[in-house]
Amino acid sequence: MDTMAGLLDGPKARGAFMMKTVLNPPWSVRIEDRAPVSLVTMVHGDAWVAPDHARPYLLRPGDVALLRGPDAYTISDRAGTPVQILVGPDQRCSTVADGKDITESTALGVRTWGEAGRAGAAVMLSGTYQAPGEIGRRLLAALPVLLVRPAGAGAGAGAGDNPLVRMLADEIGKDEVGQGVVLDRLLDLLLVDVLRAWLAAPGAGAPGWCGAQADPVVGPALRLLHEQPAAAWTVASLAGSVGVSRAGLARRFRQVVGEPPMAYLAGWRVSLAADLLREPDTTVETAARRVGYSGAFALSAAFKRIRGVSPQRFRKGGGEGSGGEPVADSGEGETVVLGG
Missing domain, CATH: 1.10.10.60 (Homeodomain-like)
Structure with a gap:
């Protein structure tokens, strides 16, 4: 077996939390779900992704951001937009102003959440691993806090040119037989695509x-x-x-x-x-x-x-909370932009 293949084969999504989010500016969402790994990509509009312990980055359509937990992060239309919505550990959404649970009231359809879109609305796709496969733990522990693969660093120059992002966007709102499995595997492919690019990029901080x-x-x-x-x-x-x-x-x-x-x-x-x-x-x-x-x-x-x-x-414990390996390794506190 290819050694890296064994490590990359570790993260296997099993009922990953997948969501398409539609938000009208100004907007800002605080993510405190303590998930070990999350992937975020923009389909329409730009977004600032700001981890608590790494420098922020402006995501353009087609860019894919990998966020290593369990640290919290904020995504917003502009740097400095006050946080309006909080996402907790159980993926419940509440307003910051009064703590009102809006998880159900803002549902827009199958795996779609937010506001009725209007001109200038941002459309974001996100996938969250609840518990990555343990084989990939060593590799995931070495990741930077924020790892970004810009659209231009891959096969295309935008969301429509990235086949994995395009497929995820097409599939995320469907409710067909076996849809969860399809989305899990697409999320895995997107994650591996980012990880392979990171491992192959000179000077990107991959461990020796x-x-x-x-x-x-x-x-x-x-x-x-x-x-x-x-x-x-x-x-x-x-x-x-x-x-x-x-x-x-x-x-x-x-x-x-x-x-x-x-x-x-x-x-x-x-x-x-x-x-x-x-x-x-x-x-x-x-x-x-x-x-x-x-x-x-x-x-x-x-x-x-x-x-x-x-x-x-x-x-x-469902595989959570096990000791022995650190949550973070050499990548702690870093934002790494591939090709940047």
Whole structure:
């Protein structure tokens, strides 16, 4: 398996919160939903997106903004427009002035919310991951607070030229059989499109281990760990498989990835197990054996050491609030504009 493919394959939307929002100027919406990852793109009109801990950016139609939670952010027609609407953790909308719940009263149709549009109305599409797949946690933790892929940096120069944005705009208001699955997969594709552009952009701040696949020593080792996580790997057997000395692999792996090979493998196995445990029919014992542990006890020990909670508690919590990895890594406090 392509190492980056394994990481990019992690975020899998499952009933993601999708919305088309129509707003007449002046408007300003404060988002405090504590979602781990959100994507926002403008179809009509411009919008300032302003995270609490990163510099703001003016979104044009077709630009795609990825916001890494759980920090709050504000989206408005102009910088400085007073906040009028607050979106809370349960995606309920209320007015800032009096706290009135307007979630239902401002519904405009299927997955459409806001005001009856008039000339100059802004149309915004947003998709929110409630709980990204755990396999992608390492990659998502390294993201900047705000990552923007301008329309001109991709295949087109506007919303109508971006096929993924166009498809999302076409599908978001439909109410057909399996519509939720269609929207989930479109959101995944849009996210991966932004992440791939970030990983490939020189100087965009992607962590050094993202480029480990190209390393002649570490790359083959990582591919083996990702393709065969349940194998009984040791540093010696892994080194032998890639044709280098044990000491050489250990030294180079730590230098490029930032941790020893077996520590990386343990984290990868626990991430795979966490994803498996989201399936209600998968027992801890089954997950353990599928990722390379001798049984439930061994997996539980590794899980608690790395995540800070037991697999059972992780499952009961719906996969939220697990410890072990920081919410933010090298990208904390940054706004990164690809091609900017």
